[in-house]
Amino acid sequence: MNRRVYLAAAGTSVAASLAGCTSALNLFDDSSSTPCSDDDCDIGMSRNSFLPEEYEATVGDTVVWMNTSGADHTVTALEDGIPDDAEYFASGGYDDEETARADWHDSMGGRIGPRQTFEHTFEIPGRYVYICEPHFEPGSMSGVVIVSE
Structure with missing residues (x-):
């Protein structure tokens, strides 16, 4: 496999994986002043x-x-x-x-x-x-x- 093609494909795969991590981290967003929504918590x-x-x-x-x-x-x-x-x-x-x-x-x-x-x-x-x-x-x-x- 061409090394440049491989690295480009690997980079795309890593970026897609990290995108999922970013959305998971947003569950624990410490910057929100009102982290509770609906009836989850007070x-x-x-x-x-x-x-x-x-x-x-x-x-x-x-x-x-x-x-x-x-x-x-x-x-x-x-x-x-x-x-x-x-x-x-x-x-x-x-x-x-x-x-x-x-x-x-x-x-x-x-x-x-x-x-x-x-x-x-x-x-x-x-x-x-x-x-x-x-x-x-x-x-x-x-x-x-x-x-x-």
């Missing part, structure tokens, strides 16, 4: 932020988070950031913040993989602060759900 997760960072809900609403990135995440409530009478919540079903955070570091407990979801129903009005344990530093990958009557 709050998305980019590489390093919750989108939106602040979400408003009403008592009795179930909020759904979806990992819309290619990284692993958690939803981990901060015990001092939720109303006193509120039920604690964290992906993985933990009863307290200490256990949720420790289990992430021990075994990636509470992991929400790409395109996976976590949901929680809010029964008490107030402000709920939560973080992504593997991506949390002061000022990064945290969010707030504000629940009203």
Whole structure:
């Protein structure tokens, strides 16, 4: 086979293959400010932020988070950031913040993989602060759900 013809054919094949990869990567588009569409989720997760960072809900609403990135995440409530009478919540079903955070570091407990979801129903009005344990530093990958009557 002529070397130039072969290289041209191989280049076309590689370009076609990469075109498929590009569209697959768009599933995890971290640049979108509203990654949730229809009823998929209420709050998305980019590489390093919750989108939106602040979400408003009403008592009795179930909020759904979806990992819309290619990284692993958690939803981990901060015990001092939720109303006193509120039920604690964290992906993985933990009863307290200490256990949720420790289990992430021990075994990636509470992991929400790409395109996976976590949901929680809010029964008490107030402000709920939560973080992504593997991506949390002061000022990064945290969010707030504000629940009203």
